[in-house]
Amino acid sequence: MNNKLLIAFFYLLIISCDNKDAIKPVTDLKDGSDSSSYALGADLGENLKKQYVELDYDAFLTGLRFGYDKGNVPLLTKEERKDAFQKLQASIRNKQQEQSKGNLKLAEEFLEKNKISDPDIKETPTGLQYRVIREGSGGSPTSMDQVQVHYEGRLLDDTIFDSSYEKDEPAVFRLNRVIKGWTEGLQLMTAGAEFEFFIHPKLGYGQRGNQNVPPNSALIFKVELLKIFEKNMK
The missing domain is CATH 3.10.50.40 (Chitinase A; domain 3)
Structure with a gap:
């Protein structure tokens, strides 16, 4: 998944709404639409994990539904969403920097x-x-x-x-x-x-x-x- 698409999903991650309907897990893929949707979700999940995003499934799924259907009143304004996204990016960068330093230390110790x-x-x-x-x-x-x-x-x-x-x-x-x-x-x-x-x-x-x-x-x-x-x- 490219960075632009991943960033778009980060925006959806930090949106939430009042609709808390239960999400039914899919166990059987029947057509091209559900297969591509599953593939998109699986790819997104792998990328979110690699980016150290701590995922709240309820908030994520309700936010995803709002962003896609636009059927509910959002709990965050556009400015609040932008601010939350910037904080998320900063958190990801900090975790990546910490991991990078730790990995370099491990690499040099191993090679020595x-x-x-x-x-x-x-x-x-x-x-x-x-x-x-x-x-x-x-x-x-x-x-x-x-x-x-x-x-x-x-x-x-x-x-x-x-x-x-x-x-x-x-x-x-x-x-x-x-x-x-x-x-x-x-x-x-x-x-x-x-x-x-x-x-x-x-x-x-x-x-x-x-x-x-x-x-x-x-x-x-x-x-x-x-x-x-x-x-x-x-």
């Missing part, structure tokens, strides 16, 4: 211990850590090359946030269009190799994170380099 816990783990001057699981053969790609890989990405709590194995299809990337840890790390590999990378946030998704990666998260990737599309191979 990681490099001394296993003699097979090496570290580059940029701070990228890696372990060779299986050597390949031939040349290595450059940052301008495309590669075909199988990979699995995990967070420190072992949550898998991305995996080509789960999609049952290898991925193709140009190495200058991925995170820095990948751009650097895959140039250490040859075709057929399998490495494990331990990536500092500055070489990953940084303070911004992404939809599946919290801000300032350390990343652990297992990567198999299946093929190099030979153009600038070194």
Whole structure:
């Protein structure tokens, strides 16, 4: 769900009205309308959770009904809604900043211990850590090359946030269009190799994170380099 749509739903979240009719849970999706409505609600719920919104279901659902049907008198004026929304945004930013600081501390502590816990783990001057699981053969790609890989990405709590194995299809990337840890790390590999990378946030998704990666998260990737599309191979 894009940010504009999410923001629109935040507005609905902070509206409430007098209608407190019970909401019937849907257990069977019968047509395109109820399926798309369910999909929208599920996507919204996931995004609200990731944005640290503390949800009051009764207020949310009655507000949603008011915003959609306009059949009741609102309990908040437009100015009051705007003020409540600004406070919500500030609360979300504060929680994100707290999480970002905590994640950076955890990442640095993990990487510091990681490099001394296993003699097979090496570290580059940029701070990228890696372990060779299986050597390949031939040349290595450059940052301008495309590669075909199988990979699995995990967070420190072992949550898998991305995996080509789960999609049952290898991925193709140009190495200058991925995170820095990948751009650097895959140039250490040859075709057929399998490495494990331990990536500092500055070489990953940084303070911004992404939809599946919290801000300032350390990343652990297992990567198999299946093929190099030979153009600038070194």
